[in-house]
Structure formats: structure tokens, C-alpha cells
Amino acid sequence: MIERFGELPDDVDELKALALDALARVDRSETDAQALRSQTSSLTAKVEDLTQTNAAAKAEIDRLTSIIKTLHRDRFGKRSEKLGADDAEQQSFVFEEVETGLATIDARLAAKADAKPRKAPRDKPRFPSHLERVEEILEPEIPEELQGKERVEIGREESVRLDVVRARFRLIVTIRPKYAYKDPAAILQAPAPEHIVEAGLPTEALLAQVAVSKYADGLPLYRQEAIYLRDGVELGRSLMAQWMGAVGFHFEPLAAHVLARIREGERIFADETTLPTLSPGAGKTKTSWLWAYARDDRPFGGAGPPMVAYRFEESRSGDCAARHLGDYRGILQCDGYAGYRKLAGAPHSNGLHLAGCWAHLRRRFFELHANGESIVATATVEQMKLLWAVEEEVRGQPPQARLAARRVTSVDIVQALFDLWERELPRISG
Incomplete structure (x- = not known):
């Protein structure tokens, strides 16, 4: 202005x-x-x-x-x-x-937002030791006036990123030369190696890839077919289905061995769950059942390896459990399913004892407690916490120590639970 x-x-x-x-x-x-x-x-x-x-x-x-x-x-x-x-x-x-x-x-x-200095994470993730470690060292650009000068490293910063190398297909070409000898006359050639799919295309690694993707990761064969096609490899779902049939046949002895080892244990955990399966010709799925039998002695101080066996059945009949367990004479931990009770009450079941599963029992009480629908359910869940605390303290200890702790503490807790239920039972309709 x-x-x-x-x-x-x-x-x-x-x-x-x-x-x-x-x-x-x-x-x-x-x-x-x-x-x-x-x-x-x-x-x-x-x-x-x-x-x-x-x-x-x-x-x-x-x-x-x-x-x-x-x-x-x-x-x-x-x-x-x-x-x-x-x-x-x-x-x-x-x-x-x-x-x-x-x-x-x-x-x-x-x-x-405005740029802010990056903060290092407080807890660095832990990775298994078998992962390959690839180190990349980034040297700074050295100005011309510092070229050839003496230098001392005073520190370094390290950052870790997780990388993956995508699975890739390759062809394994097996060549078996054949040699002829004149004196004495003979023809020598190395025998052909045995394969799961005789004279077939897949290696054992490819069969494992397809099987794990289908059965462990829930990736159907038709999706795997599309995935592999992106690499230009045409593997029809019917062909892979035939491969899985051969794999299942060769794994039958191993599956039977695992179940036999489980039946050697003092205790078995059993459970069954629904499994929707395709019903050919019906255009829909039907309900089948997957039976699981597990053995894990680690919480009980045992040294045996943990293992689990699965059996597929089209029904939930108690005859299935009888066929799977055979003449087992130990402790069977399970829920309240009548099929297990029938198995324990059979004439030939001398030595088979049922152990009710507290986790299954707690489940329905917890649902009512979480919804705020029952004071009795809330009291039950709170009382069961004391049982869980006892088991947490004695986990992994010898059987005698666990039995002693349960007799000292758990007996009174369980008695209080039964007193609570017996007081409330007459007030509940049939």
C-alpha cells in the first residue's frame, strides 16, 4: 500500500x-x-x-x-x-x-498423513530355524573426496522380510543306459525305479502337493487344475482323482498302523463330526461322518508320540466305533453320544471304560452364559474355571501327582457342581 x-x-x-x-x-x-x-x-x-x-x-x-x-x-x-x-x-x-x-x-x-519416522516393531516375529536366510548388504555411495580413505564400521541396521519362492514345475528325465557284453554274453540295464503310479506321470513330490492341497488345505481338484494351467501344465481333475486313488491305496497300511498304535495306548480320545459329501446323481450333497481317534500322552507325562487317525463313514451308527476300536480295553474319552455308551455296555467290552469329556459338557453351559440367558449356566462356568486351573497346574506331571492334586482340590469342586445341578434339576421341565 x-x-x-x-x-x-x-x-x-x-x-x-x-x-x-x-x-x-x-x-x-x-x-x-x-x-x-x-x-x-x-x-x-x-x-x-x-x-x-x-x-x-x-x-x-x-x-x-x-x-x-x-x-x-x-x-x-x-x-x-x-x-x-x-x-x-x-x-x-x-x-x-x-x-x-x-x-x-x-x-x-x-x-x-504427513510423513513420520518409522518405528521398529516391539516384538520381532519368530521364524523356524530351517528357513533359508539370504543376506543382502547395501553399501552406501562413497563421495569422491572419501574414495580410498580409511573407514571403520560403527554399527549396522538390520531388517527382516519374509519371502517365498513359488512352486515351479520341472521334468525329471530318467535315463537307463543298456549295455551289451560279448564275452561272456550279457545285457545289463538298471531296473526301473518303483513309483506310486506305475508308468505314470507324477513324481512323489507332485502327488504330495496335490494331496496336501486337496485334503489339508481344502483346495478341490478343479481349482488345482486352473492353478496349474497358469503355468501351461494341463492336469485334468479326473487324472488327478485317479492319482489320489492310488495314493489312498498305498497309504492304507500306514493308516491302519497309526490306528493300531493308537489302540495300544491307555486312553483314546474319540469324536465324530459331519462331513458334507457329493451324492452322485442327486445333484446335491449328503451328510456323511468323519470319525477321529487321537492319542496324546504329553499332557499326562507320557513319552509316546501324538497321533490321530480318521475314518470316513456314511453313518453315525455305534457299529462304526465298534468296528474301528475292535477289542480295545482302555479308557475312551468322548462326549455323551449314545453310540459310545452302547459300545461300553456290550458283553465283550470288559475293560473298556468311558471317560466323559468336560470340554463337551462345558460347551452348552458356556453358550447360555455368553448369551446371558441362565444364572445357573454362569455359576457352572465360573465353578469349572477352578477345575481348569487345577489341570493347568498338574499338566505334564506323573499320574500319581495329578491324582493326588485332584483328590485334594478337584473332588470338592466337582461335588459343588453336582450340588448346584441337583438343586436346580427339580425346577427344570422334563
């Missing part, structure tokens, strides 16, 4: 200096105004960008909120509103989706 002078000098040089100073002030004001307009424009663009980011984050939060409401409805809603038989798997998908959505929001907001 040009100052207003009361009196102007009469000298021409002073007038020129005064005019030049006024013009300089005008230029500076114009420059400041231009910088202010540029800064305003930059802030306006940043505000618009943040507005869009917040809108996208809000939309993502709304989507995640809807997913959580669906999960809440499945947990507490009416039976008709629940996800269905595969609710555990569906809920795992829900949690994965929520975690992914939250990470997306964090990444989007972090990209718009």
Missing part, C-alpha cells in the same frame, strides 16, 4: 527515490499475494483430496459395519437368520474381510 505523504520533497532525486521505493513495495505486495493464492489453491486441493479419502474410508467402514451386523445376527439372531451348517468357515471369512478392510483404511489414511 502506498503511503500518503503530508509533504513531498522539492528535490527531484528524492522524489525519484520515493517513487522507486513505492514501486518496490507494490511488487512485494503482488508477490506475497501470488504466494498466498498458490498456498490457498494447494490447501484447497489437499482438503478436497482428504474429503475424498474420508468419504472412501466412511464407505468402507459402513461396509464393515454391515458385515459385523451380519455376524452379530448369526451369533444372536433367530435360527432362520443364521449362516447355516458351515457357520464356522463363514465366520472365518467374515473376520478375514474385516481385517482386510481395516488394513485398507489404515493404508489409505497413512498415505495422506
Whole structure:
């Protein structure tokens, strides 16, 4: 702004200096105004960008909120509103989706925030010792004036990232030269190596890859077919199904051996669960059953290796358990399924004792407790915590020590539970 002078000098040089100073002030004001307009424009663009980011984050939060409401409805809603038989798997998908959505929001907001120094994680992840370790040393660029100068390393920073080498196909070509001898006359050639699929294409490693993907990772053969096709390798699902049949045949002795070793133990844990299977010609699935028999003596101070055997059946009949366990004469830990009780009550079952599973018993009480539907269920769960605490203290100790601790502490806890149930039982309808 040009100052207003009361009196102007009469000298021409002073007038020129005064005019030049006024013009300089005008230029500076114009420059400041231009910088202010540029800064305003930059802030306006940043505000618009943040507005869009917040809108996208809000939309993502709304989507995640809807997913959580669906999960809440499945947990507490009416039976008709629940996800269905595969609710555990569906809920795992829900949690994965929520975690992914939250990470997306964090990444989007972090990209718009001012740069901050990265903080090292407090707890470094632990990896198994067999992983290959590849070290990359990044040397700094040395300025010209420091070339050839003596230097001393005063420290180093190390960061670890987890890498993966994708599985790749390769061809194993086995060549067996054939040699002829004249004196004495003979022809020699190395015998052909034995394979699981005789004269077949797959190596044992490929069979293991397909089997683990199908049975352990739940990856159907038609999906594996599409995955392998991305590498230009055409493996039809029917062909891989034939391979899995051969693998199952060769594994039958091993599976029988595992179950036989389990039956040698003093105690066996048994359980069964539904397994939806395809019903050929019906165009839908039917309910089959997967029976599991486990042996793990580590919590009891034993040195035997843990193992589990699975048996597939199309029914839940107690005859299945009788066929699997045979003449077993130990402790069978199980739930309250009548098929096991029938097995224990059979005439030939001398020496077979049933041990009820406290975890199965607690499950229904805990469901009522979590929903706040029963004071008795809450009291039961609280009382069972004391049992769990005793077992935590004696886990891995010799049988005599565990028995002594249970007689001293657990007996009174269990008696209190039965007293509670017997008081409430007459008040419950049949």
C-alpha cells in the first residue's frame, strides 16, 4: 500500500527515490499475494483430496459395519437368520474381510498423513530355524573426496522380510543306459525305479502337493487344475482323482498302523463330526461322518508320540466305533453320544471304560452364559474355571501327582457342581 505523504520533497532525486521505493513495495505486495493464492489453491486441493479419502474410508467402514451386523445376527439372531451348517468357515471369512478392510483404511489414511519416522516393531516375529536366510548388504555411495580413505564400521541396521519362492514345475528325465557284453554274453540295464503310479506321470513330490492341497488345505481338484494351467501344465481333475486313488491305496497300511498304535495306548480320545459329501446323481450333497481317534500322552507325562487317525463313514451308527476300536480295553474319552455308551455296555467290552469329556459338557453351559440367558449356566462356568486351573497346574506331571492334586482340590469342586445341578434339576421341565 502506498503511503500518503503530508509533504513531498522539492528535490527531484528524492522524489525519484520515493517513487522507486513505492514501486518496490507494490511488487512485494503482488508477490506475497501470488504466494498466498498458490498456498490457498494447494490447501484447497489437499482438503478436497482428504474429503475424498474420508468419504472412501466412511464407505468402507459402513461396509464393515454391515458385515459385523451380519455376524452379530448369526451369533444372536433367530435360527432362520443364521449362516447355516458351515457357520464356522463363514465366520472365518467374515473376520478375514474385516481385517482386510481395516488394513485398507489404515493404508489409505497413512498415505495422506504427513510423513513420520518409522518405528521398529516391539516384538520381532519368530521364524523356524530351517528357513533359508539370504543376506543382502547395501553399501552406501562413497563421495569422491572419501574414495580410498580409511573407514571403520560403527554399527549396522538390520531388517527382516519374509519371502517365498513359488512352486515351479520341472521334468525329471530318467535315463537307463543298456549295455551289451560279448564275452561272456550279457545285457545289463538298471531296473526301473518303483513309483506310486506305475508308468505314470507324477513324481512323489507332485502327488504330495496335490494331496496336501486337496485334503489339508481344502483346495478341490478343479481349482488345482486352473492353478496349474497358469503355468501351461494341463492336469485334468479326473487324472488327478485317479492319482489320489492310488495314493489312498498305498497309504492304507500306514493308516491302519497309526490306528493300531493308537489302540495300544491307555486312553483314546474319540469324536465324530459331519462331513458334507457329493451324492452322485442327486445333484446335491449328503451328510456323511468323519470319525477321529487321537492319542496324546504329553499332557499326562507320557513319552509316546501324538497321533490321530480318521475314518470316513456314511453313518453315525455305534457299529462304526465298534468296528474301528475292535477289542480295545482302555479308557475312551468322548462326549455323551449314545453310540459310545452302547459300545461300553456290550458283553465283550470288559475293560473298556468311558471317560466323559468336560470340554463337551462345558460347551452348552458356556453358550447360555455368553448369551446371558441362565444364572445357573454362569455359576457352572465360573465353578469349572477352578477345575481348569487345577489341570493347568498338574499338566505334564506323573499320574500319581495329578491324582493326588485332584483328590485334594478337584473332588470338592466337582461335588459343588453336582450340588448346584441337583438343586436346580427339580425346577427344570422334563
